[in-house]
Amino acid sequence: MENDNPVIYGLEFQARALSAQTAETDIVRFLVGTQSLKFSNNQIHLVELNEETGSLKTQVFQHPVGEIWSLQASPTELDKFVTCYNTLNDEGICQMKGALWKLPNVKDDTNEILQLDKISDIDTTPYGNELQIIAYHPMDATKAVSVVDNNFVLWDLTNTCPQVVTVGTLSTKGQPRFTTGKWNPHNGCNQFVTLNENNVRGWDFRKPSETAWNIPAAHSQIIRDLDFNTNRQYFLSTCGDDGYMKFWDIRHPSEPVMSRMEHSHWVWNIRINRFHDQLILTSSSDSRVILSSIASISSEPFGHVSPEDDTTSAEENSNKDKLEDGVVGKYEEHEDSVYAVEWSSADPWTFASLSYDGRLVLNKVPRKYKYQILL
Amino acid sequence: MTDNLSNSYDINGQHFNPDMYLQKMLKECTLKQIMDNEKEIIGDTQTLLSDMQTLVYENYNKFISATDTIGKMKSDFKKMEDSMDLLATNMDSITSFSEQISSTLQGTRQQISRLSSVHALLKRLQFLFKLPGKLKDRMNEGNYSQAVQDYIHAQRVLNQYGNMPSFQGIQKDCEEIVEELKSQLRKQFHKREASTKSLAESVDLLLQLNEPADSLCADFLTHADNRLAEQLAILKDMCENDIIEYVDMGSSGFLSDLCLIVASYNDMFVNRTPADDTDFSDDFDTKALTRLNVFIMDNMKKYFDLIGKRVEDVADTAVLVRALDRFHRRLQAMNMLCTETDFARTGIDIVINAGRKQCRNHLHSLKQHLSETLAKVRQTLAAKVTQDGDGGLAELQATLVMPTIEKVKGVLQDLLVFLQPDLSFSLKPHFLQSFCVDEVREGLVVGYLHHLTATASGFCTGSDVPKFPPTLLLLLSKMCIEFKDSSVRYLLTTTDDLFNIEQHATSENFITTESEICENFQTTAQNLLNHYVRLQGLAVSQMLRKSVETRDWLHTIEPRTVRAVMKRVVEDVTAIESQVAVLYDDADGQMDRSSDSSRKTHSVSVSRHQYRSNWSSYTPSHLDSSLVTNIHKLFSERIEFFSSVQFNKASILTGIIKISLKTFLECVRLRTFSKYGLQQIQVDTHYLQLYLWRFVTDENLVHFLLDEILGSAVHRCLEPVLMEPSVVDIICERG
Incomplete structure (x- = not known):
């Protein structure tokens, strides 16, 4: 696709759940889960971008068990993903549940709504009702962590019946509840990071009884999301209701390395590009998606410098010029709060954002900036 | 002719002509008249005759007595001739006697003259022999100058006859004594209480004793240094005293001493008449001068340091200015004495520094006042939070602005005394430029305004969890707006007018423009207000959120x-x-x-x-x-x-x-x-x-x-x- 125009795809339901098809590294594909309180109506949309033509190919699957609050694709298996969904139990009480799904093989393009195969339920109810997320291990599709109330539970998904491996509990005053969690991709993926209120806590599965490290009061209000820099150890980013995005070196939890406020309302999601970690995506309830470049704390702070460092000063200057921190793009195609944004796993320059009104927008990093990074 | 004519009628005249007279008479006068005239003339003639007789008689008598006298003289002269002859013979005999006597006495006289010359020599020798003792005495008496005089007196002789054994002894003694004398003098030199004048004397004496001038210079200066150091120490101790007193002390004590030292130094080492000594070469002159300059610079630097430090901390500007004025005047006077360096310049620098410091002090107190006011406002607000409503916000607002303006104005008035026209430094352009523009306008007024915005901005950085009532933000924002709208302009024009900024400012000065400051206030006000909205919105949000979530x-x-x-x-x-x-x-x-x-x-x-x-x-x-x-x-x-x-x-x-x-x-x-x-x-x-x-x-x-x-x-x-x-x-x- 040679133009940078956004590609818009409308869902007929409201939606919050978005995931790249992580195991797919050739085709730009995203999974979207809908939120409807008519539980049987909920769907999973598999959206594929044809990079040649810029057109979209979509396939809809039924998710009849409940409204989807969170969705994550398996890191290694193309056709597997987990959802966290809300459903009504027999007593008329809402309940959050998790399940592992498999996409059916689709031979031909079809407009029919296909059935999904549920591989197994991930029953988190013994650990609480407020299931926030089930997060896959970054590399190992047999491991996932579910975040429920004040617990995080490591599951082994090898067998059809998921087994609990480790449980960690946060027990402080005032009934803490995790809002979300994420694997730390460094240190052999032994660490898991959770958010509750405005605190960030790191846990080690080898010793889940106590917090490995924490960043207390990282934001002045609720932290909505975090993301690790996959190329730079110890560096993570957070965003929250104070409108800020902050970057932390977890070895120095007292002060953020950087904090910026670009949005005019809460920031719900933050994603660091895995390949070019100066590129930061944030989505906000001000209906915007903002792409920032924070080269100064990226793993390549001076741009794509060749190992032999004999560039002339003039070139260095031009490098510095183009790598100044700041907003690269503001995307205003959404008209409602944008609760999710994701980079594509196949193309480092493509990303998708999903607003509450069910609008999925696929965008690309501005070509000008792309060339600045590459050249 | 007429004269003669008339004369010839005058009977008593020389040219009287009896015939003409008769004819005239006959022609002109009556008979009776003629008769009377004849009678008259006859009478006159008779009188004249008798007079002539008397005269003749008298003259005759005189002639007779003269003749007598001449006869007597003749006999007297005769007697005199005899006497003269006698005298001549007597004189002859006298001459012969005198010759006889002088020839007899000649031998004795020669002896006497030899004796007297021996006596004089002996006297001199005696002086020499006595010299050591005398010198000692003099030294004990403390009459050093006399001792030196004596020694110098004797020195030549001693030098001349130094090879004779007896004199050698004396010379040795003398030299020993003189050495002692020198050491005494030097000791005096090093005495702490010695006055500059007595010092000068000592140096003079030592110089006369041919001490090396160079080392004397050094000694002199070292000593002077010590003395001045004492003065400085005293000054240092007096730091607590009144500033004017302090400066006066400095002037009368330290500076006068320094002047005296410099003057005597110049007299002693530099301005000697060339004929005086040959060892004071040009080379020495320049050396002495550099030494002196180093000395002066050294001490002045210390002095300036002290004064500089002292004037930094004076509460009352008027007093400070008076003290500075005195200080500067005194320095100007100094300048005439020590031509080499421009102390007035340094003095001005000190004055400027003092002005700067004063501005800083004022700025500091202004800042303090601001923080106090803010604390007060915060307290009031905190107290009011419970009893909501608009309770006195307007007054609080007023307390934020008006007293601040007044305070700044007061400070400006206070600083204005620096510009009183009768001050010795108030006309120096360097001072005016630096003080008025850099210190008062930029440093104080603009600095304070910047501080205001910075302080105000300080409230809107940081977290969303405020440690102060949010109303404070509202007040501060309003304050900034008010400053932007009027107060900034007012303060700046007041300053510019009072301190003649336009006139003093040069291209070297950096002048912050009003618009720049106003812009600052505008952004600060905006930020404060935004933050206020955010905080209040957050407070309300929190309630709503809890109500929905729980x-x-x-x-x-x-x-x-x-x-x-x-x-x-x-x-x-x-x-x-x-x-x-x-x-x-x-x-x-x-x-x-x-x-x-x-x-x-x-x-x-x-x-x-x-x-x-x-x-x-x-x-x-x-x-x-x-x-x-x-x-x-x-x-x-x-x-x-x-x-x-x-x-x-x-x-x-x-x-x-x-x-x-x-x-x-x-x-x-x-x-x-x-x-x-x-x-x-x-x-x-x-x-x-x-x-x-x-x-x-x-x-x-x-x-x-x-x-x-x-x-x-x-x-x-x-x-x-x-x-x-x-x-x-x-x-x-x-x-």
């Missing part, structure tokens, strides 16, 4: 009242409004609406009507498509939530309400509602609609957000059935 919306009962939180929200917003109203006007467009009561009721009814019609669209058949809000979105602009507000009440409140309602919306979207839960939200939003619209600039905004909330609640509802609008009305009116 409630179990699935198992709630049918709504009978408006929830207390909503009332609290309205109360809070009203309280905020009353606070803001004290400081900020309504927007122009808002004015008539709030004052015109009839329009108000009308507007309420209209808005209610609209609202009701909006609701009617949420019939179950339409529930899935939030058509109305979507259409609204199409035609309305994107809403910025954490955005800049304008400096008027409506905009501020709009900002706060916007943030609060958006929070409400986001929280509702995260929950699931039962039928009654939805209806509770319906009641709540209606209540908010009834009370919030009047605070904002654009009531459609409130409508839209409340619609969104209700719409979202409908979406999040398991059994979306709305209440009858009339029931909602009743509940709201009751509550």
Whole structure:
């Protein structure tokens, strides 16, 4: 696709759940889960971008068990993903549940709504009702962590019946509840990071009884999301209701390395590009998606410098010029709060954002900036 | 001729002519007359005859006595001749006698003259022999100059005859004594209490004793150094004293001493007449001068350091200025003495430094005053928080601005004494330029204004969890606006006028423009206000969030009242409004609406009507498509939530309400509602609609957000059935 125009795809339901098809590294594909309180109506949309033509190919699957609050694709298996969904139990009480799904093989393009195969339920109810997320291990599709109330539970998904491996509990005053969690991709993926209120806590599965490290009061209000820099150890980013995005070196939890406020309302999601970690995506309830470049704390702070460092000063200057921190793009195609944004796993320059009104927008990093990074 | 003619008629005249006379008589006179005339003439003739007889007789007598005298003289001369002869013979005999005597006495006389010369020599020798003792005596008496005189006197002789053994002894003795003398003199030199004058004397003597001038110079200066160091030490100890006294002390003590030292040094070492000594070569002269200069520089530097330090901390500017004036005058006088360096320049620098320091002190006190005022305001605000309402916000606002201005003005007046025309330094352009422009204007006034904005800005950085009442932000923001609108201009023009900035400023000076400062204040005010809105919005948001998050919306009962939180929200917003109203006007467009009561009721009814019609669209058949809000979105602009507000009440409140309602919306979207839960939200939003619209600039905004909330609640509802609008009305009116 040679133009940078956004590609818009409308869902007929409201939606919050978005995931790249992580195991797919050739085709730009995203999974979207809908939120409807008519539980049987909920769907999973598999959206594929044809990079040649810029057109979209979509396939809809039924998710009849409940409204989807969170969705994550398996890191290694193309056709597997987990959802966290809300459903009504027999007593008329809402309940959050998790399940592992498999996409059916689709031979031909079809407009029919296909059935999904549920591989197994991930029953988190013994650990609480407020299931926030089930997060896959970054590399190992047999491991996932579910975040429920004040617990995080490591599951082994090898067998059809998921087994609990480790449980960690946060027990402080005032009934803490995790809002979300994420694997730390460094240190052999032994660490898991959770958010509750405005605190960030790191846990080690080898010793889940106590917090490995924490960043207390990282934001002045609720932290909505975090993301690790996959190329730079110890560096993570957070965003929250104070409108800020902050970057932390977890070895120095007292002060953020950087904090910026670009949005005019809460920031719900933050994603660091895995390949070019100066590129930061944030989505906000001000209906915007903002792409920032924070080269100064990226793993390549001076741009794509060749190992032999004999560039002339003039070139260095031009490098510095183009790598100044700041907003690269503001995307205003959404008209409602944008609760999710994701980079594509196949193309480092493509990303998708999903607003509450069910609008999925696929965008690309501005070509000008792309060339600045590459050249 | 006529003369002769007339004369010839004068009977007593020389040229009398008896014939002419007779003829004339005969012609002119009567007989009788002639007769009388004849009688007269006869009488006269007789008289004359008798006179002549007398004369002759007298002369004859005289002649006889003369003849007698001559005869007597003749005999006397004879006698004299005899006597003269006798004298001649006597003289001859005298001469021969005298010759005889002189020849007899000649031998004795030669002996006597030899004896007397021996006596003189002996006397001199005696002096020499006595010299050591005498020198000793003199030394003991302390009469050094006499001793030196004596020694110098004897030295030549001693040098001449130094090879003779006896004199050698003497010389040795003398030299020993002189050495002692020298050491004595040097000792005196090193005595602490020796006055400069006595010192000079000692040096003079030592010089006469041919001591090496170079080392003397050094000694002299070292000693002088010590003395001055003492003076400086005294000065240092006196730091506590009054500044004027201190400067006077410095002038009379240290500076006078220094002058005296320099003068005597010049007299002793530099300005000697060349004939005086040969060893004072040109080379030495320059060396001595450099030595002196180093010395002066050294000591002056110490002095300046002391004074500089002392003048840094003076509370009373007038006193300080007087002291500085004295100091500077004295330095100017000094300058005439020591030509090499320009102490006046250094002096000016010190004065400038003192001025700078004074400005800094004032700045510091101003800053302190500001922080005190702020603390006071904060206290008052904290106390007032409990008893809400507008309680004295306007007065508090006034206490933030007016005293500050007054204080700055007072400081400027205080500093004005630096410019009194009778001061010795007040005309130096260097001083004026540096003091007026750099220190007073830029350092003090502009510095203070910057400090104000920085302090104010300090309140809006940091977290959203304020450690101070948010009203403070409002006050500060208003303060900044007031500064921007008038006070900055006023302060700057006052300063410029008082200190003649335009005249003194040169291209070297950096002058901050009024617009730059005003801009600063404007941004600060904006930031403060934005932060205020954010904080207040957050406070309201927090209540709404808690109320949505903590409630179990699935198992709630049918709504009978408006929830207390909503009332609290309205109360809070009203309280905020009353606070803001004290400081900020309504927007122009808002004015008539709030004052015109009839329009108000009308507007309420209209808005209610609209609202009701909006609701009617949420019939179950339409529930899935939030058509109305979507259409609204199409035609309305994107809403910025954490955005800049304008400096008027409506905009501020709009900002706060916007943030609060958006929070409400986001929280509702995260929950699931039962039928009654939805209806509770319906009641709540209606209540908010009834009370919030009047605070904002654009009531459609409130409508839209409340619609969104209700719409979202409908979406999040398991059994979306709305209440009858009339029931909602009743509940709201009751509550």
